[in-house]
Amino acid sequence: MLREEILYEAADLKDVIHDPSVARLVINKDKVISSNLVEGIEINTESIKDGVRVRLVVKEGKIIIKPVHLCFGVTAENAVQNIEIDAEIEKGASISLLAHCVFPVAKDVLHKMDAKIRLREKARYSYFERHIHSDSGGVKVIPRTRVILEKEAKFKTEFELVKGRVGLIDMDIESECGSDSIIEMTARINGTEDDRIIIRETGYLNGSNSKGVLTSRVAVRNNASAEIFNKLIAAGDHSRGHVDCKEIIKDNGKASAVPIVEVRNATAHITHEASIGSVDKKQLETLMSRGLDEDEATELIIQGLLN
Amino acid sequence: METLLKTENLTLSFNGKKILDNLNLTFKRSEIHAVVGPNGAGKSTFASTVMGLDGYRKFEGGIFYKGLSLKELGVYERAKLGITMGWQEPARFEGLKIRQFMKASSKDKKEDSIIEALSILGIDYREYADRIIDKSLSGGERKKFELASIVAMQPELVILDEPDSGIDVASLDNIFGAIRHLHDNGATVILITHSLEVLKNAQYAYLLCSGTLLDEGRVSKIRKYFEGKCLTCAHKNIPLFSELERYV
Ligand SMILES: Nc1ncnc2c1ncn2[C@@H]1O[C@H](COP(=O)(O)OP(=O)(O)OP(=O)(O)O)[C@@H](O)[C@H]1O
Ligand SMILES: [Mg+2]
Numbered sequence: 001m002l003r004e005e006i007l008y009e010a011a012d013l014k015d016v017i018h019d020p021s022v023a024r025l026v027i028n029k030d031k032v033i034s035s036n037l038v039e040g041i042e043i044n045t046e047s048i049k050d051g052v053r054v055r056l057v058v059k060e061g062k063i064i065i066k067p068v069h070l071c072f073g074v075t076a077e078n079a080v081q082n083i084e085i086d087a088e089i090e091k092g093a094s095i096s097l098l099a100h101c102v103f104p105v106a107k108d109v110l111h112k113m114d115a116k117i118r119l120r121e122k123a124r125y126s127y128f129e130r131h132i133h134s135d136s137g138g139v140k141v142i143p144r145t146r147v148i149l150e151k152e153a154k155f156k157t158e159f160e161l162v163k164g165r166v167g168l169i170d171m172d173i174e175s176e177c178g179s180d181s182i183i184e185m186t187a188r189i190n191g192t193e194d195d196r197i198i199i200r201e202t203g204y205l206n207g208s209n210s211k212g213v214l215t216s217r218v219a220v221r222n223n224a225s226a227e228i229f230n231k232l233i234a235a236g237d238h239s240r241g242h243v244d245c246k247e248i249i250k251d252n253g254k255a256s257a258v259p260i261v262e263v264r265n266a267t268a269h270i271t272h273e274a275s276i277g278s279v280d281k282k283q284l285e286t287l288m289s290r291g292l293d294e295d296e297a298t299e300l301i302i303q304g305l306l307n
Numbered sequence: 308m309e310t311l312l313k314t315e316n317l318t319l320s321f322n323g324k325k326i327l328d329n330l331n332l333t334f335k336r337s338e339i340h341a342v343v344g345p346n347g348a349g350k351s352t353f354a355s356t357v358m359g360l361d362g363y364r365k366f367e368g369g370i371f372y373k374g375l376s377l378k379e380l381g382v383y384e385r386a387k388l389g390i391t392m393g394w395q396e397p398a399r400f401e402g403l404k405i406r407q408f409m410k411a412s413s414k415d416k417k418e419d420s421i422i423e424a425l426s427i428l429g430i431d432y433r434e435y436a437d438r439i440i441d442k443s444l445s446g447g448e449r450k451k452f453e454l455a456s457i458v459a460m461q462p463e464l465v466i467l468d469e470p471d472s473g474i475d476v477a478s479l480d481n482i483f484g485a486i487r488h489l490h491d492n493g494a495t496v497i498l499i500t501h502s503l504e505v506l507k508n509a510q511y512a513y514l515l516c517s518g519t520l521l522d523e524g525r526v527s528k529i530r531k532y533f534e535g536k537c538l539t540c541a542h543k544n545i546p547l548f549s550e551l552e553r554y555v
Contacts, residue, residue, distance in 0.1 A: 217402075246401065282398040285360050286453075288382040289391045290412035290460050300411055304403035304439075 004033045007073040010132050011100035016069050024069040027052050029079050040064055040093070051082030051112075058123075060090040067128075068095060073102040074109045077138075085115040089123035089153075096126040101141070106134045106167075113143040119153035119181075126156040133164030137193055141166075145173040149181035151207070159187040162306050166195035166224070173200070179207030179236065186215040188306045191224030191253070202231040205239035205268070212241040219302045220253030231260040234268035241270040248279055248302055311336040311495045312357070312464060316368035319356055319518075326352045327366070328518040334464075339486065339496045341509035343532060349518040350499045351395050354466045358392045359385050372464070389463030393470060395499075397453040399441045405452060406436040412456035424459040427488050428452075429481040447473040454485050465489055466497040471505050483508060503533045 007028060008014050016022045017034065023041050026034040030051050037043060040062030044055045058064060074081050089095060103109045119125050133139045147155055155175060166189060175183045185201050197220070203212035218226045232241040247255040261270045279301045287297035312334040319327040326349050334340050342350050355363040357370060359382050370377045377385060400408065409421045422432045428451045438444065440452060450473055457465055470482050486508055489496055498505055506512060512529035514522040522529060 280398070281361055282394070283400050285358075285382050286394065286398045287411060289358055289386050290456060291383070291386045291391075291414075292411055293383050296411075300403065300407065301400065304400050304407070307402035307404075307439075 004028065006075050006104060007033075007071055007102050010102045010104050011069075011071050011073070011130075013069055013071060013100065022066050022069060023064065024071070025054065026069075026071040026073070027081075027083070028073050028075055029081055038064065038066075041068065041095070048082060048084060050080040051084070053084040054086070056085065056087040058087075058089045058093040058095045060120075061092045062090075063093070064095045067098045070097055070099040071102060072099065072111065072113075073104075074106060074111065075104065076109075077105050077107040078109065080110045081112070083111070083113045085113065085117070087115065087117045087125070089117070089119045089125050091120040092122045093120075094124040097128070099127065099129040101129065101131045103131075103133050103139045107136055107138040109138060110140045111142070113141075113145075115143070115145040117145065117147045117155070119147070119149045119155055121150045122152045123150070124154045126154075128158045129160065131159075131161040131164070133161070133167065135165055137165035137167045137195060139165070139167035141169045141171070143171045143173070145171075147173070147175040147183070148178075149175060149183065149207075149210075150178045152180045153178065154182045156184040157186070159189075162188060162190045165193060166191050166197060168196045168198075170196075170198040171200065172202075174202040174204075175212070176204045177207050177210035177212060177236070177239075180209045181207055182210070183212045184215075185213070186217075188217045189219075189226070190302070190306055191218065191220040191226060193222050193224060195220070195224040197224070197226040198229075199227070200229045200231075203233070203241065205232065205234040205241055206236050208237035208239065210236050210239045212239075214241075214243045214245075216245045216247075216257075217305050218247045218255065219250070219306060220247065220255055221250040223252045225254040226256070228255075228257045229260075230257070231262075232270055233260075233262045233264065234270050235264040237265060237267050239265065239268040241268075243270070243272045243274075245274040245276075246305060247276040248305055249277065250279075250298060250302075308335040308338060310334070311373060312497075313371045314357075314368065315371070317356070317370060318367040319352060319363065319365070326518050327356065329368070330515075330518075330520055332513055332520065332523075334495055334497060335511070336495055337490070337493055338511060339490055339498065339509045341498045341500060341506045341512040341526070341529070342515060343500060343506060343512060343529065344515035344521070347517075348515040350515060351468050352518075353515070354392050354468050354497075354499060357466060358382060358390065386462075391457055391460055391462040391464070392466040393450075393453050393457055393468060395468040395472065396446075397449045399449070400439070401441055403440050404436065405438050405440060408440055408452070409456055409459055413459040414461040421459055424455045425452075427458055427481065427485050428455045429478060430455060445473075447475060447478065450474060451478065451481065454482065458485055458488060461492065462489070462494055464495045464497070466499065468499045469501065470498065471500065471502050479504065503530060506530060506533070
């Protein structure tokens with residue numbers, strides 16, 4: 001199989017790859033191997049050391065109906081991949097991106113991502129990132145994302161790593177919200193063996209009536225560990241926020257959650273909810289009373305949590 | 308009729324207080340039984356103890372199922388023997404879909420029998436299959452899904468803790484239909500209830516108060532408990548013998 005085909009198949013991109021109405025950008029290590037643009041989107045790429053810099057612009061008022069597919073892959077066993085993204089969603093424009101990060105045979109792969117995203121007034125940006133890793137645990141994923149939302153912009157991001165081994169994931173995402181803007185940031189990660197998970201999600205609700213929800217769902221088994229740092233700071237008038245962190249641990253898994261919620265304005269309000277520990281007893285016993293053994297019941301509950 | 312479940316001097320204490328006090332109860336195979344009594348009488352504790360839930364395993368006396376002691380068996384082992392229960396307050400599951408929950412509970416794992424189990428409770432599978440069993444379902448809905456999952460499991464012994472609580476009048480018939488279905492399929496049913504309507508489904512009933520057995524007999528006898536003042540009387544877990552003596 002050709003390299004790109006390995007990526008397309010692993011990322012479930014086989015159907016979209018020949019569809020001219022779907023925009024896409026496929027990068028293997030430091031080379032753009034395929035791309036397609038649709039009206040309203042501009043993508044420029046440039047080589048950098050061990051990687052690619054991507055500049056993405058969605059033109060004012062343009063609504064990109066079909067999700068844009070991004071694929072960042074490394075088909076080699078050992079490699080470094082640096083991706084820099086600079087995105088600008090112009091006034092009133094809207095885009096949704098499906099990013100697949102595919103490292104199917106990784107033994108020692110470092111994937112670094114540095115993204116700067118600017119959403120102009122009333123712009124919308126939804127980003128779903130799914131990781132497909134090898135089962136060896138030889139992947140290090142270090143994404144850094146900075147987001148600025150202007151008035152009435154909406155930003156939604158979901159990060160999902162529930163298949164294959166995590167290896168090391170150290171993600172850091174920070175958003176600054178203008179008035180009436182909304183952020184939703186979600187991470188779902190399943191750690192096994194000696195995987196290490198570090199999640200930092202920060203939201204600055206600076207604008208009046210800005211809203212933010214930070215959600216993390218993590219399961220750690222065997223000797224895996226997870227550290228979650230959620231920070232939500234409400235300074236804008238009537239800004240509202242919620243931090244929701246759930247971590248299930250099994251075996252020798254270790255998990256910590258460090259939530260920081262700070263309110264700097266008497267009209268603002270933030271709530272916080274966290275639970276860390278073994279599987280909920282009542283859920284477990286309900287499933288066991290229907291004939292599932294403890295492992296089967298635990299798996300089903302974790303599957304639900306990461307759904 | 309043969310005895311399916313029997314407790315012998317069953318006693319369970321929390322912090323030195325007897326919550327179940329020397330209970331000798333017998334449940335006959337394929338009959339519908341009821342356990343009634345005021346708040347705090349020990350009814351839910353009895354259900355948890357028979358199911359073997361965590362924290363309810365250290366009882367004195369014995370619980371025998373088909374003559375086999377359940378003492379050393381956990382929830383899973385008891386379920387494998389055909390025992391199950393419906394909670395007074397069913398669990399909420401984050402992210403778990405009705406289709407997954409029903410499949411996990413179902414004995415034969417066939418979609419047809421899952422659809423049938425739900426239809427007995429008046430639920431359309433297609434409408435609800437992808438709904439999640441969390442706070443997005445109402446309390447009454449969760450009760451119905453729980454009972455449907457029990458129907459799909461095809462148990463031999465089922466304890467239903469207040470199966471009618473939070474259930475609207477129209478859905479009550481579905482609950483009774485499910486109880487009848489379980490019974491028709493050979494299950495032994497124990498109904499824990501505060502409702503005379505539910506009690507009427509039973510053939511034999513036990514009246515508990517403060518963890519002790521106060522009375523037992525056919526429904527026509529025990530129903531007097533609902534007509535008397537016992538439920539509304541001021542005492543807290545202290546049986547008013549003078550009141551009860553009127554009926555016994
Ligand atoms: N885990 C526990 N630790 C200490 N006390 C308990 C525990 N569980 C139940 N109890 C006490 O045991 C008594 C019986 O409780 P139980 O829930 O069995 O009552 P019930 O008959 O089901 O009442 P209701 O009709 O209100 O559901 C109550 O006084 C309760 O406070
Ligand atoms: Mg109770």
